[in-house]
Amino acid sequence: MDGEQPDTPSTDSANVPSGDSATDAVATDEIDEESAEMIRLESVTKQFGRVVAVEDVTLSVYEEEILALVGDNGAGKSTLTGMISGVHRPTEGRVVYDGEPVRFSNPSEARERGIETVYQDLALMNDLDIATNIHVGKFPKRVSVGPFGVIDWERTYENTREILDFLNQDIRPDTEVVFLSGGQRQLVAIGRALSFDPDVFVLDEPTSALSVAGTELVHETMRQLQAEGHTQVVVSHSLEDVFDLADRIAVMYRGRLVDVVDPDETDRETVTELITTGSRA
Numbered sequence: 699m700d701g702e703q704p705d706t707p708s709t710d711s712a713n714v715p716s717g718d719s720a721t722d723a724v725a726t727d728e729i730d731e732e733s734a735e736m737i738r739l740e741s742v743t744k745q746f747g748r749v750v751a752v753e754d755v756t757l758s759v760y761e762e763e764i765l766a767l768v769g770d771n772g773a774g775k776s777t778l779t780g781m782i783s784g785v786h787r788p789t790e791g792r793v794v795y796d797g798e799p800v801r802f803s804n805p806s807e808a809r810e811r812g813i814e815t816v817y818q819d820l821a822l823m824n825d826l827d828i829a830t831n832i833h834v835g836k837f838p839k840r841v842s843v844g845p846f847g848v849i850d851w852e853r854t855y856e857n858t859r860e861i862l863d864f865l866n867q868d869i870r871p872d873t874e875v876v877f878l879s880g881g882q883r884q885l886v887a888i889g890r891a892l893s894f895d896p897d898v899f900v901l902d903e904p905t906s907a908l909s910v911a912g913t914e915l916v917h918e919t920m921r922q923l924q925a926e927g928h929t930q931v932v933v934s935h936s937l938e939d940v941f942d943l944a945d946r947i948a949v950m951y952r953g954r955l956v957d958v959v960d961p962d963e964t965d966r967e968t969v970t971e972l973i974t975t976g977s978r979a
């Protein structure tokens with residue numbers, strides 16, 4: 699807020715909040731020096747009027763990693779991811795994407811650069827089929843006269859078949875979404891994001907409403923996205939999710955980033971403590 703933080707932290711300090719040497723030791727040790735930095739949030743602050751939703755957060759996201767963002771209600775997770783996905787602009791600080799400072803005005807600009815967000819409320823249209831849900835707003839068109847064009851349904855269904863194949867779903871593209879399980883619906887939402895061919899996925903609570911089987915389906919897909927080279931930032935309330943999936947866990951508390959931990963070297967009690975008190979016991 700007061701600009702005391704340097705604008706450009708060193709690579710070592712780019713993953714951790716300042717002022718906690720124990721934290722620094724954990725967070726820097728686990729970074730693979732070969733990993734390329736995909737996103738760097740540099741001292742970002744976001745204020746809504748008098749509310750400081752995010753305060754002076756510095757955090758890097760590395761290529762092909764799954765970074766989980768956890769924190770209590772109102773901790774600032776959505777606001778932070780919103781600054782990556784173009785929903786919010788930082789009040790202070792900056793976002794560096796693929797080595798270049800960016801200032802997205804809206805999610806479309808982030809999408810153009812390869813950042814795609816999958817929201818928790820899927821907003822799928824139940825009575826329409828999978829292909830339509832995936833392509834709505836961007837149907838492939840056949841050559842036509844005038845501004846409207848004619849939808850190329852053959853390509854629409856072919857594209858959808860390819861996406862469903864990638865997702866290992868043996869479902870017809872013309873299946874109405876109402877007939878799908880919760881997990882499959884979430885995969886359709888991921889499939890829609892996938893159709894933009896992004897480098898980075900920002901996933902907001904992707905399994906919060908799902909059964910155990912649905913959760914596993916989404917986890918498998920996220921692992922597959924990772925294997926295909928995608929970078930993922932996932933907001934989650936579920937420590938089970940986070941410990942199962944994440945390469946690193948970033949913990950927010952009252953707008954601040956309080957720690958970045960390696961799930962293989964941390965237990966759930968420690969992360970719960972960080973979420974609820976902002977520090978380790």
Ligand SMILES: Nc1ncnc2c1ncn2[C@@H]1O[C@H](COP(=O)(O)OP(=O)(O)OP(=O)(O)O)[C@@H](O)[C@H]1O
Pocket residue numbers: 746749750751752769770771772773774775776777778
């Ligand atoms: N558009 C907004 N206008 C005003 N205040 C906002 C706005 N968006 C978020 N806030 C406030 O900023 C703070 C952080 O909210 P945010 O939604 O980022 O937290 P969160 O960790 O995602 O919470 P949750 O887990 O409940 O979704 C909260 O105090 C919230 O009320």
